[in-house]
Amino acid sequence: MTTTKARTESVADAQPATADTLVRNPGMPLDMGWVGRVHINRSAIERRAATLPARRTVKKEWQAAWLLRAITCLDLTTLSGDDTPGNVRRLCAKALQPVRPEILQALGFESLHVGAVCVYHQFVSTAVDALRGSDIPVAAVSTGFPAGLNAFEQKLQEIAASVAAGAREIDIVISRHHVLTGNWQALYDEVKAFREACGEAHLKTILATHELATLRNVGMASLVCMMAGADFIKTSTGKEPVNATLPVGLVMVRAIRDYYEQTGYKVGFKPAGGIRAARSSLDWLALIKEELGNEWLNNTLFRFGASGLLSDIERQLAHFVSGQYAAAYENPMV
Numbered sequence: 001m002t003t004t005k006a007r008t009e010s011v012a013d014a015q016p017a018t019a020d021t022l023v024r025n026p027g028m029p030l031d032m033g034w035v036g037r038v039h040i041n042r043s044a045i046e047r048r049a050a051t052l053p054a055r056r057t058v059k060k061e062w063q064a065a066w067l068l069r070a071i072t073c074l075d076l077t078t079l080s081g082d083d084t085p086g087n088v089r090r091l092c093a094k095a096l097q098p099v100r101p102e103i104l105q106a107l108g109f110e111s112l113h114v115g116a117v118c119v120y121h122q123f124v125s126t127a128v129d130a131l132r133g134s135d136i137p138v139a140a141v142s143t144g145f146p147a148g149l150n151a152f153e154q155k156l157q158e159i160a161a162s163v164a165a166g167a168r169e170i171d172i173v174i175s176r177h178h179v180l181t182g183n184w185q186a187l188y189d190e191v192k193a194f195r196e197a198c199g200e201a202h203l204k205t206i207l208a209t210h211e212l213a214t215l216r217n218v219g220m221a222s223l224v225c226m227m228a229g230a231d232f233i234k235t236s237t238g239k240e241p242v243n244a245t246l247p248v249g250l251v252m253v254r255a256i257r258d259y260y261e262q263t264g265y266k267v268g269f270k271p272a273g274g275i276r277a278a279r280s281s282l283d284w285l286a287l288i289k290e291e292l293g294n295e296w297l298n299n300t301l302f303r304f305g306a307s308g309l310l311s312d313i314e315r316q317l318a319h320f321v322s323g324q325y326a327a328a329y330e331n332p333m334v
């Protein structure tokens with residue numbers, strides 16, 4: 001059995017880094033020379049992604065520490081057609097107390113909360129009210145989520161309305177047709193306009209990678225979004241048939257690294273969609289640690305977009321503390 005001291009030390013390591021000093025990516029002019037040089041070796045990417053889960057196996061107190069870190073990086077999400085003010089309020093209560101107090105105390109923590117709560121515009125004010133007094137930001141999905149096919153002016157209005165309602169983060173979806181037709185200037189222009197509409201709110205650009213046809217398109221779209229001023233690039237809406245995968249994540253985080261090396265600006269990464277198992281959250285954290293380093297391992301630069309992940313993480317933490325798996329009703333989500 002691990003000592004309390006060892007647990008506490010490892011859990012203390014899981015506290016989120018504060019990154020008040022992070023300078024926001026201001027964007028830059030579209031550089032088609034750079035975009036055109038994006039080269040993807042698909043089989044190398046797939047091989048590397050396949051080895052990641054085996055390369056960093058964390059156990060016991062280290063696993064608990066990494067899972068706590070995952071919670072602090074979680075955009076706790078509900079994006080369902082049957083969302084109601086009631087289930088959004090319950091989600092916010094979970095965001096404020098993501099792990100049962102007795103488990104948290106056994107791990108040496110007083111309190112812990114998630115990175116953000118992510119909802120449709122309709123529920124931004126409900127979530128803002130429910131989270132009042134905390135530091136947890138509300139993120140709104142925007143610009144005709146998930147297809148992104150609303151009229152451009154409507155998209156800008158939607159962003160402005162969510163910001164006015166109190167959203168501090170805006171998750172926009174890009175127009176996939178700009179990528180599929182190679183109209184990089186149009187993609188750049190729309191993301192730049194979205195960034196301007198966001199003002200102080202942070203902009204996450206959702207690529208919907210499964211709909212971009214090739215990994216090269218994913219790499220090119222990642223760069224163009226960062227050039228246009230994205231604060232984060234995000235894989236998926238959660239509504240595509242295939243959402244966040246490690247190969248796609250690898251292409252995106254390497255684009256982030258490239259952008260940082262060329263410009264000095266750090267852009268965040270958000271894998272989203274289909275991430276439900278605690279084990280997968282460890283794979284994603286390993287990818288970030290290996291490709292971008294510890295600086296990215298905090299909720300200023302890394303988020304999971306997930307509606308169902310927290311339940312499994314809480315279950316694994318309860319098992320770590322008690323040696324027994326809790327019944328599903330003991331870790332309710334909403």
Ligand SMILES: O=C[C@H](O)COP(=O)(O)O
Nearest residue numbers: 237238273274305306307
């Ligand atoms: O942005 C977050 C995703 O929509 C969540 O997807 P999920 O419900 O598959 O976890």
